[in-house]
Amino acid sequence: MAGNSTVDPVALRAAIAAVSAWLRDESAPQPARTELAAAVRTTVRALAASAPGHSVEVRVPPFVAVQCVEGPRHTRGTPPNVVETDPRTWLLLATGLLEFDGAVDVGAVTASGSRAAEVAHWLPITRLSSD
Template identity: 55%
Template sequence: MIGGALTPYRPVVSSPCSKSAAVATAVAALDEGRTPERSVLREAVRVLLNVLAARTPGRSVEVRVPPYGAVQCVPGPRHTRGTPANTVEMDPETWLRLATGRLDWTRAVTEGRVRASGARADLSAHLPLELG
């Protein structure tokens, strides 16, 4: 608590965070054919998930990037209990490539790199994220 007010566990991600060193470092490693360090990959995934959630507010789709994070986003009916009707799941490297425009949504789904279920589980209109 700061000054009598509760502080959030995770601060709101603003556009400067989308230019984080972790994202730049992780993407550079992927572009060079290397696997990013685990801590860098984790931070980059979380930053980009938070950017997606901030730019596409809602709770109708759950985007999962195990083991690093998950967010709910996209306007529409929200899910309250159990497994969400609309889910998107992928590995961390695929998420970084999709979020930064290095991989096309349709190709990722066709190749089985993204598992999407539900009528709202198409993120193609929201990706790649413009990182300015």
């Protein structure tokens, strides 16, 4: 099932390319906030386009929160299924450099609710190019 909106694959690749050195090597200079925000927002929105729905909320503060994954719609209060992480961890997941279950096990990702782990079915969103 296609999502209501799509993410331009060229924009997705460009956003990831801008942060790729930092993803591969944490000691590399952190990308500018605008580059980091673009990479996070683009990949999270790509997830929402690939897994449309409203049963899981994915949060990557301070940049974005989206609802995704087909199922019951949540409209009030705290959602019952939430995945939350920091921007670098999200981008590692989105590019396949980190596995979802491993990130949850070490506490880098908070996945609450019975359906939160379903997000892993759509990861990675893209792979880093081999520079």
